[in-house]
Amino acid sequence: MRETRLRDPLKTVFVFVCLSTGLCENDLFLSFCGTWHHGNSPLKLNVNISTGCRAMLISANEKSMSISGQITAHCTNSDVIPLSKFGLYSEQDTEFCLKWEPLLDMLVLQVGGRSLTLCWPTRPTDSCCTDLTNGQNGDLSTYGIKEGAIRGDTVTDKTLSTYNFTGQSTSYAKLCSQAAQSDPKSSQMSDRPCAHRSEKELKKDHPQSFSVTSPVKTSFPSQPAVSVYIPPAVGKKTIKAKSKMVVTFYNSTAFQEVHHEVKLLQDVVEITVENELIVDLSEPVKMDFHHDAVSKYPRSCVSWDTRKDPLQVNWLKDGCVTKEITPKHTECLCNHLTYFSVMVQMEPRPMRHLLELTAITSVGCAVSFISCVALMIILCRKKRCSKEQSLPIHLGLTTSLALLSLLFFLTGVLANVGGEGVCVWVGGLLHYALLSSLIWMGIEVLHTFWLVYMVFKPCPKLYIWNLIGFGLPLLPVAVLLAVGDIYGLREVLSTSEPPETFRMCWMKVSHQALLAQCFTTMTVLALLVSSGIVILFLVFREIRTRDEWKQRRVAFLSIWGLSCLFGSTWCLIFLDFEPISDFIHFLFCILNSFQGFFVMLRFCLLNWMRKQASGSALSSTSSGSTRQHMLQAQEKS
Structure with missing residues (x-):
């Protein structure tokens, strides 16, 4: 009886500490970094990612690095990638970072100064895999991962063959709510934002135009950050009698590449029609981006082209026309569907006169x-x-x-x-x-x-x-x-x-x-x-x-x-x-x-x-x- 009475107050204190410190909340992302100690052979990357929420294994040996597990909501990826095509060779140890974004179902590997997107960003519909916790790791090895660190905290300075992470399934709505509570400014801009998704039905026989706006507002409450106008030409391009079009609004943080010369503005829009490739529209898709003032640097409407290399982000100006309406307003007219954003040229700086x-x-x-x-x-x-x-x-x-x-x-x-x-x-x-x-x-x-x-x-x-x-x-x-x-x-x-x-x-x-x-x-x-x-x-x-x-x-x-x-x-x-x-x-x-x-x-x-x-x-x-x-x-x- 005395143990029960003692346990109840301790339980209350534990719950209070969890709520006040956030220890009981789900981790919004995972960042695992280390140094790959390998030999002098040609290097390769083995990827085997599937849907579910069980575990993720990161292992390395003399010749290859492997990333496998069931952690995604939509993405499946099984491939063997020679790293030599990205200019990565085996003369010396290679630094890497693996980043998992459960809110975007996005997995990115940064290795040897290159950023490889193993899973494209998308919005999980129901649940996502989070709380990836470091479990039982592999044995000591001559070749493998040394100085492994989770969010900057070193796990061990020894060389291990494998790191094992286990996760748990969490409601997407709950995780978004947690993100908003952890960042009071998330209604404007969040470091780990939720993707906002809107679905519309397209009819091939009776194509119609319609508009979609982002729920994120600018400094003017009545003005959305992004407005998208879909012309009837999109419906005419569809193959099926009825198709579902999806417009998803992202924050550009996850898409931002480490370049000093260019920078993406805060919003990225994905426009897709299920299982169809829409290009060469007779009437362009119109997107209005409202952003912070940009006057000194030129802007360009860009789209994410994955045809050159699906693993790397390639922002191109092809197929888009840029109209700089005001320093805070950029209009993009594009003749295809993919990811879109506004890119600012930071270097070289513009020249006066x-x-x-x-x-x-x-x-x-x-x-x-x-x-x-x-x-x-x-x-x-x-x-x-x-x-x-x-x-x-x-x-x-x-x-x-x-x-x-x-x-x-x-x-x-x-x-x-x-x-x-x-x-x-x-x-x-x-x-x-x-x-x-x-x-x-x-x-x-x-x-x-x-x-x-x-x-x-x-x-x-x-x-x-x-x-x-x-x-x-x-x-x-x-x-x-x-x-x-x-x-x-x-x-x-x-x-x-x-x-x-x-x-x-x-x-x-x-x-x-x-x-x-x-x-x-x-x-x-x-x-x-x-x-x-x-x-x-x-x-x-x-x-x-x-x-x-x-x-x-x-x-x-x-x-x-x-x-x-x-x-x-x-x-x-x-x-x-x-x-x-x-x-x-x-x-x-x-x-x-x-x-x-x-x-x-x-x-x-x-x-x-x-x-x-x-x-x-x-x-x-x-x-x-x-x-x-x-x-x-x-x-x-």
Whole structure:
């Protein structure tokens, strides 16, 4: 009797603790992560998922990882997937995370930086499998899963062959109610939202139009987050006399891929007709998305295409037309049925004054190309009657700048006409021309230093300069082309309304391309600027005390002219921050697009100065005059 009296208060306290802390509630999701310790053999993934709510096994060995069990409401998946097709190889251990969303009946495996959807999101009708609890696990193993963790809490740091999770069936309505209670803001946006489903009957003989709205409201209570208009064309496309159409509204959290460049807005809509594929509608499906204000970044209506690879999320713009009604309202018109959402382009950031900057760049590149061609003709004529070693160096720089100006002038046209295929090669050629131009700028400065400090030592042979200026840039460009997925079509977006897009052939917006640019262009530019500053300082210190240079100041003009050549203008991009961002953009475009013109202007100015300097024995180039003055000064001393 005393034990019974004691047990009742303890039971009351236990129930109170459960209700107050949520320990008795169902787990809304499962996140199991670890490191797959495998061998050096080709890797594969074994999947065997079926409906029910019994258990889920996650095991791994030297060659394969297996995910099996009965946990889903609708999804069945049995497949053997070679992981090599996703770029996953066996050189080292592989990190992975398996995420189960019972509210969406969705199973996602993130392995080696790739996200594979093993079960597509859908809305369970009656019950779903939740409370996946870690049970009796496998034995210690040489190969398997080490450092297994559930929601960030490590289970063991040892390597186990198998992890076993058991679950229990829970009412979908009860689980949704729990989600709403755990997140008071779930009526607006929940991290683990319930999917809202609406079913309509379609009649092939008497097709009708109708509208469906999301139960989730925006900041205006009378305005739904998403409104869907189904045209009669959908009914005409159905095969059966009567078909059931399902419209399901999701939160985009479960669909969001880990990309810094793009982001989905909060709502995803799935529109399907049972067991039918609806495409090429004569009248599009209309969807109105009401969302938070998006003004700086362009939006695009996208659909989830699973034809390329059913395991990976591929959001495409094909088949949809985007209308940006207001910063808070986007209208999508799509000619097929699948999952739909609105994608925001976060990177690259839109450019202010894009039309003006593009016009300046085009004019500057055209003027620079014409100037470089004219200067090349002059240098070739002078080369016939003069053995001055500086002429071939000037000619090498002029040639590389002419190629750079021409390609940059034509890159927009080639991108629009040729597309991705042409842009791979044009982007590589443009990168080569830029690297070659920067290297020839360095050769110009180095050659001047050589003539001032190494007066009686012969300069390196011409073929050495050509090998460095034209041959060296081929090496990194060839490697990047062989690696692939570096060069391609790139879009520069404007902040205007509606936004304008400038398409060009260059490096893609990706981490691999950014890394490649840092190791090639940025490295060459850093070496060029740092060494150039040191060399110009040494040259100035050497010649500033000489009477010949004080009288005519030709050397000072030569140094000033060279300062335009050794890459300092390309460093302006590092000053791109507010409030001088717009000024830097215009200055950068002017100085670099007109660089070929400035080279010709410097050459003509020095040539005019030599003619004005009576009684001097100056040669045809500033570098040549430097050497002759040094020789004259040496003889006097």
